[in-house]
Amino acid sequence: MKKITITIDVEQDCPPFLNTMHGIEKGLPRLMELFMNTEIKTTFFTTGEVATLYPRLIEEIVENEHELGCHGYAHERFDRLNKQQARNAIFKAKKLLENFDSTVTSFRAPNLKFPHEYIEILQENDFKIDSSIAKYKPPFPLKTRIVGDIVRIPASVTSSFLRLPLSVILPILEHMHDPVLFVHPWEYVDMSQTAIRPDCKFNTGEKALENLAGLITYFKEKGYTFLTISEMAEYNR
Numbered sequence: 001m002k003k004i005t006i007t008i009d010v011e012q013d014c015p016p017f018l019n020t021m022h023g024i025e026k027g028l029p030r031l032m033e034l035f036m037n038t039e040i041k042t043t044f045f046t047t048g049e050v051a052t053l054y055p056r057l058i059e060e061i062v063e064n065e066h067e068l069g070c071h072g073y074a075h076e077r078f079d080r081l082n083k084q085q086a087r088n089a090i091f092k093a094k095k096l097l098e099n100f101d102s103t104v105t106s107f108r109a110p111n112l113k114f115p116h117e118y119i120e121i122l123q124e125n126d127f128k129i130d131s132s133i134a135k136y137k138p139p140f141p142l143k144t145r146i147v148g149d150i151v152r153i154p155a156s157v158t159s160s161f162l163r164l165p166l167s168v169i170l171p172i173l174e175h176m177h178d179p180v181l182f183v184h185p186w187e188y189v190d191m192s193q194t195a196i197r198p199d200c201k202f203n204t205g206e207k208a209l210e211n212l213a214g215l216i217t218y219f220k221e222k223g224y225t226f227l228t229i230s231e232m233a234e235y236n237r
């Protein structure tokens with residue numbers, strides 16, 4: 001079976017450059033509508049902070065049967081926290097998210113930076129999946145690994161890659177085994193006039209949404225099954 005997973009990192013706009021929430025207010029509803037229209041399920045890695053500020057939107061994610069995952073509390077960089085600070089942030093975020101969904105078992109660290117020795121914190125908090133690693137970042141994990149009872153699933157490509165022309169990205173993704181993609185709600189709002197890195201703002205807004213819709217249509221036509229990250233992990237246990 002050909003499989004693909006789309007995940008969404010639900011956070012403030014383009015951290016650490018901005019602290020606005022246009023993505024949550026405008027981009028997230030656009031994504032929800034796209035996933036509803038295409039009838040696919042995804043995983044929303046959400047910060048505790050967004051869940052506190054926008055509870056109704058998080059309820060909608062769960063009502064639409066998407067998976068709710070954890071993306072830290074305030075999008076903190078875990079490689080800059082000591083173990084106790086990391087433990088506090090993860091515990092607080094997980095508790096908050098479990099007000100919306102009693103089974104939050106998937107985690108992704110902001111910036112895909114999570115010290116290996118902090119995996120035990122995920123185990124303490126009953127997480128089963130960690131997607132804080134990427135195939136394109138050191139140590140370049142090409143495959144899913146199991147550490148204790150945690151399945152570590154690497155992201156396949158960086159999010160800005162998905163805003164390149166479909167003629168460029170689709171053949172590359174098609175050659176990947178079980179691609180795991182991630183996007184952010186703020187990419188679906190026009191960020192071209194904001195003071196952020198060029199790679200963060202090109203083709204944001206309508207163009208990004210068209211691209212993602214085109215990608216979904218393409219892989220559906222090719223017979224791929226769209227899985228949440230938990231479902232994808234089941235194939236790797």
Ligand SMILES: [Zn+2]
Pocket residue numbers: 009011071075109110111
């Ligand atoms: Zn993030």
